[in-house]
């Protein structure tokens with residue numbers, strides 16, 4: 001695909017985040033290319049959500065450099081250009097899916113004339129067109145999550161930051177969402193950053209950022225990661241890199257933010 005923007009969608013250097021007095025992201029440096037799907041992977045507690053919050057501009061105590069679409073993360077100009085979906089669906093239970101989307105479209109400043117088409121398209125994208133008039137409060141958790149995702153798609157943002165969007169979804173919905181992510185990247189040129197701790201989802205990404213204990217273990221393509229570690233799967237590659245990092249920097253569990261499990265759940 002021709003990339004109209006040679007500069008990355010996101011660039012981080014010396015990125016550090018402190019939460020509750022503890023360093024939870026430490027000296028991260030990476031770039032996220034435009035128009036591709038980048039997976040942010042790592043065990044529970046490694047700092048994925050914190051990094052996403054920093055990108056969306058909703059995280060306090062961020063130091064270092066974090067540039068998003070050419071602006072400092074959190075810059076007001078980025079609001080319509082970045083779609084962010086948190087782990088907890090943020091929709092109004094007493095509104096229907098369509099009413100939620102209409103409301104957020106207005107908040108985003110989408111012109112009244114353009115709203116119906118935008119809302120229809122977003123509902124269609126997440127396969128909720130047939131539930132447009134159902135109350136969000138009467139929907140399943142997975143459906144509410146998809147309404148949240150539809151909200152993030154309004155206005156066709158250039159960057160989508162999706163925090164574990166497939167968690168709790170059945171295999172068919174998970175597959176459909178991954179197809180949507182690929183469509184957004186391939187056909188609309190969107191940059192998609194998606195977090196997961198399910199390693200099989202890593203294989204569906206163009207690039208991967210592997211995080212552990214707030215540090216970056218790898219920033220590469222799934223193929224290159226498998227090759228460089230002589231592994232058959234990304235999960236095996238991840239475990240190889242964890243062992244390598246432990247051998248080079250043996251920190252005690254008490255010093256780290258990570259759970260004691262070595263295997264991502």
Ligand SMILES: Nc1ncnc2c1ncn2[C@@H]1O[C@H](COP(=O)(O)OP(=O)(O)OP(=O)(O)O)[C@@H](O)[C@H]1O
Pocket residue numbers: 019020024042043044045046047048049050051197257258
């Ligand atoms: N409000 C908070 N105050 C202090 N520390 C926090 C807070 N929220 C999270 N943390 C800590 O920050 C670290 C990173 O948490 P984060 O939620 O970013 O991890 P994660 O990789 O997204 O985990 P999960 O996959 O379980 O969602 C963890 O050690 C966590 O305990």
